[in-house]
Amino acid sequence: xxxxxxxxxxxxxxxxxxxxxxxxxxxxxxxxxxxxxxxxxxxxxxxxxxxxxxxxxxxxxxxxxxxxxxxxxxxxxxxxxxxxxxxxxxxxxxxxxxxxxxxxxxxxxxxxxx
Amino acid sequence: xxxxxxxxxxxxxxxxxxxxxxxxxxxxxxxxxxxxxxxxxxxxxxxxxxxxxxxxxxxxxxxxxxxxxxxxxxxxxxxxxxxxxxxxxxxxxxxxxxxxxxxxxxxxxxxxxxxxxxxxxxxxxxxxxxxxxxxxxxxxxxxxxxxxxxxxxxxxxxxxxxxxxxxxxxxxxxxxxxxxxxxxxxxxxxxxxxxxxxxxxxxxxxxxxxxxxxxxxxxxxxxxxxxxxxxxxxxxxxxxxxxxxxxxxxxxxxxxxxxxxxxxxxxxxxxxxxxxxxxxxxxxxxxxxxxxxxxxxxxxxxxxxxxxxx
Numbered sequence: 001x002x003x004x005x006x007x008x009x010x011x012x013x014x015x016x017x018x019x020x021x022x023x024x025x026x027x028x029x030x031x032x033x034x035x036x037x038x039x040x041x042x043x044x045x046x047x048x049x050x051x052x053x054x055x056x057x058x059x060x061x062x063x064x065x066x067x068x069x070x071x072x073x074x075x076x077x078x079x080x081x082x083x084x085x086x087x088x089x090x091x092x093x094x095x096x097x098x099x100x101x102x103x104x105x106x107x108x109x110x111x112x113x114x
Numbered sequence: 115x116x117x118x119x120x121x122x123x124x125x126x127x128x129x130x131x132x133x134x135x136x137x138x139x140x141x142x143x144x145x146x147x148x149x150x151x152x153x154x155x156x157x158x159x160x161x162x163x164x165x166x167x168x169x170x171x172x173x174x175x176x177x178x179x180x181x182x183x184x185x186x187x188x189x190x191x192x193x194x195x196x197x198x199x200x201x202x203x204x205x206x207x208x209x210x211x212x213x214x215x216x217x218x219x220x221x222x223x224x225x226x227x228x229x230x231x232x233x234x235x236x237x238x239x240x241x242x243x244x245x246x247x248x249x250x251x252x253x254x255x256x257x258x259x260x261x262x263x264x265x266x267x268x269x270x271x272x273x274x275x276x277x278x279x280x281x282x283x284x285x286x287x288x289x290x291x292x293x294x295x296x297x298x299x300x301x302x303x304x305x306x307x308x309x310x311x312x313x314x315x316x317x318x319x320x321x322x323x324x325x326x327x328x329x330x331x332x333x334x335x336x337x338x339x340x341x342x343x344x345x346x347x348x349x350x351x352x353x354x355x356x357x358x359x360x361x362x363x364x365x366x367x368x369x370x371x372x373x374x375x376x377x378x379x380x381x382x383x384x385x386x387x388x389x390x391x392x393x394x395x396x397x398x399x400x401x402x403x404x405x406x407x408x409x410x411x412x413x414x415x416x417x418x419x420x421x422x423x424x
Contacts, residue, residue: 032334033392036327037399049387056302060309060326077299085306108213 001110003065003088006044010102012067015074015089016082021064025107028100032057039063044103046096050074058087065089069096128217130258131251136219137212139254140233140244146171149178149200153189156181156199169232169242170203176240177232179203211237212244216251223248289347293336293360298386301337304345305330312354321422324400325354328418331393332358338379338389340413354420356401362413368406372398 004020006012027039028046032053039045041062047054050072058066065088068074074091082089092099146169147156156168160183167182181199189195189202209232210219219231233244289311291304309326317325329345336343336358343360365371372394379389398404401418408414 030387031390031392032387033331033390033396036330037392037396041323047387051386052299053302053387056306056330060302060305060330061323 001107003044006065006103006106007090009106010092010099012090012092015068015091016079017088018083018086019064019088021088023064023107026100026103027063028096035063036061046099046103048072048096050078052078052081054078055081055085055087059085063087067092067099069094069099126259126262127255130255131216131220134216134254134258135212136210136214136216136233136246137244139216139219139250140212140246141250142244144169144232144242144245146175146242147181147199148172149203150198152198153181153186153195153202157186157190157195160186167230169207169245170199171242175242177207177209177234177242179205180207180230180232182229207232209234209240209242210246211235211239216254219246219251220248290344291346292344293333293342295337295340295342297337298334298383298388301333302330304333308347315349317354317422321354321420324420325356327400328356328397328420331397332356332416332418334388335393335416336360338383343413352422354422356416356418356420358414358416358418360413362411364410364412365406365408365414366410368408372406 001023002020003023006023007014022042023044024042025040026044026046027035029035029038030047030049032049035045035047035057039061043061043063044065044067045058045063046067046069048069050068054066055078057063066082067090069092071091071093074089079089094102145159145163145165147159149170149172151170159168160166167180169177170179170181172178179199181203185199185202185204186195189197194202208222208226208228210222212233212235222228222231229247231246232242233246235241235243289308291307293301293304305326308329309322312322312325325347329347332345336345340360341362343358346357346359348355348357370376373391374395375391377384377389377391379391383389394406397416397418400420402421403419405417406414
């Protein structure tokens, strides 16, 4: 599913939007090592960890977009870093549980269609 | 079914059954009957098509029941083979939605001892889009394993060794990065640089990711737990060697530190999402070979080797 479709369907706020990537699956986690070990590539990552290191983790794992839950504050430094590395940043006032639930529904329904 | 139970021997197959979906393995173009059909008609069809069961569907292809060769034999035996199946068929049919993974199908086969599972369009639908047997699953696994094997062969041709030119280029560039104590913002920097650099060398993506994971975790470890240190990356023709050295204070009990979940990180560090006690286990998982030496006087030396051949 295209990232732009996900953004519309889940009502996410675009913080940095560099490319409309194809998203295959997702992961949710706030522990960097957990995400490093268990996330998939071409995925979307839901977290509350909004610091520069999150972009590094996304880059290493080929994660295409990070969704910051609970409307956590995203500082300018992080935004610059994401632009530089081409990682999409999104934000939502919902918590991780809600975002995951919505996303799961959409991604599953999408994979049913084909 | 042995696919689920011999996990050590068949790691690849058991990984695949989680990845492949029912719809990718099932037989489409299902042979089916209405509930007005007789056992005789079904018996002839089973024989002609060499199959061992058929679903009974309504006009909208919704599942009504299922008739297997066993049911036909019983009908012959009890002398109602010319009757319509609607009076005898199993109505409580176990089905599986097409977007489920093969592992859930295999579990159902094991649990109910059926030979076939009708496949529904989705979780809330009774509309049948295909039928799945263990034979379909094995066929699909063989096809996937074949293509993986071909990929491995291709990779062996190209990427297990660096070309002469790349090798020279890699040799010339000394890759050594300082890592500062408690510099979490910049941690991840080494992993990012290394990743980009190795991308240019045209190394296999999976290997690249493992190199990046080792660099990242080693970098975080130095940053969180030590007074500072450095990471050096060397390349020889068929390996990437990552050496992470810090200036102390050293790891008191290496065995304990290798245990998943063991951590000495402060609450503050853990609130940032670091220090989950998964760093060293992650490194161990990603490296083909890992050496870890630590002294309370001089600090820690970690050496991880990753084969380019994967």
